[in-house]
Amino acid sequence: MPKPSAPPGWLERLGLHRPELRAWAMYDWANSAFWTTVIAAVFPAYFVRTAAFGMDPSAATSRLALASAAAIGIVAVISPVLGAIADYAALKKRLLGAFLCVAVASTGALWFVGQGDWRLALWLFVIGNIASAANMTFYDSLLPHIASAEEVDVVSSSAYAIGYLGGGLLLVINLLWIAQPGWFGIPDAGTAARLSFVSVAVWWAVFSIPLFRRVPEPPPQFAPGVPHPSVWTVAFSRLSTTFHELRSFKHAFLLLVAFAIYNDGINTIIRMASAYGSEIGIPEESLLPVFVVVQFAGVPFAFMFGRLATHITAKRAVLLSLAVYTGISIFGYFVSTIWHFYILGIAVAMVQGGSQALSRSMFSTMIPKHKSSEFFSFFGIFEKFAGILGPLVFGIVAQRTGTSRPAIVALIPFFAIGAYLLNKVDVAEGQKAARAAEAHLLE
16 A cells, blocks of 8 residues: 655755756845845935935936836846747857946946936846846846746745845845944945945845756757857847747737736836825835835745645736735725825735746746747836836826825726736747757657
């Protein structure tokens, strides 16, 4: 009589039971510090108050927004070409490493930005954004090479959770430095802010090491020693082919369109949360703890969504998250106190990581592995541009009505339309098409 199999250990339940899976997820821990400290919490305020000192605050904010848009545009142009090169010549890790070095150097160089140095600040900010977004394309594209179709949902969600934790821990340290610099022997809050940028660079570099040590590079798509065309020639010729192929992978392409729409609503809520809280009268010193709480609350919920996907499928889990976002938009209309804002923030933490992680993992199972970087470069473009229409709708409604309350409700169509399109995605058919493309390559 066979012995009953032992129950899976906690690492297996989290999808982190192999060294390469843990190393891959650890990069989210490393990279998230840039997004929490530089993108979201510390740099924007430092830019307006110090780097752009003497400039009208609205003009400073506008220049920062234009710099962000420029970075997105540059990434949109270069990432598909780089993705094609990475797939063809087996350069995923090397290109990731190259852009990581640029991102770490530009982030650490923010230390040299002082009062009135707004031009230097914007140049470094744009370079850091471009490098960070580019290396995430190569990072995401490694997932289908190290995790099976049955593992990707849990692995992707666990990586998001680890990213929440890592980014949140360094953010707390950075905010303590800035709030109480004397406790740490730091001269003033400005120096503490500059030191926080250096800490992000060091954190990012150190915690990226496991990925380069443990995650294998997928093999090239040409035989070693056999003459082959230049990688640049191949990259540009494959780029057009890949875009047409993406449209032929009907369900993967439909997922991208759905993701672009509902993620636009998600990103708008994230980006406008601070401004909305300030508008309804919540002081800035009360808002910052909310974002820290949200960062840490996202950890268990991201893990939970990964496990939930194994029981009800990733697609249904994302649809559930969109229903929650619809409720968040409705509740947001009535928010009036800091405690309401905490409830709103925790509700966002419940579904933010899960919805984005499972969208990534679903897409990874519906694309051919030998073109994962190319396809993920388009995923990145859709993800980056899923942040234009939502804020525009929010701004127009707020301007027309004189308040942001109806603007929150105006985001509901993004979740409804995105859910409608996602419901039409047949994940099994999409996976079947991807596996058929892989089999055709081997013939």
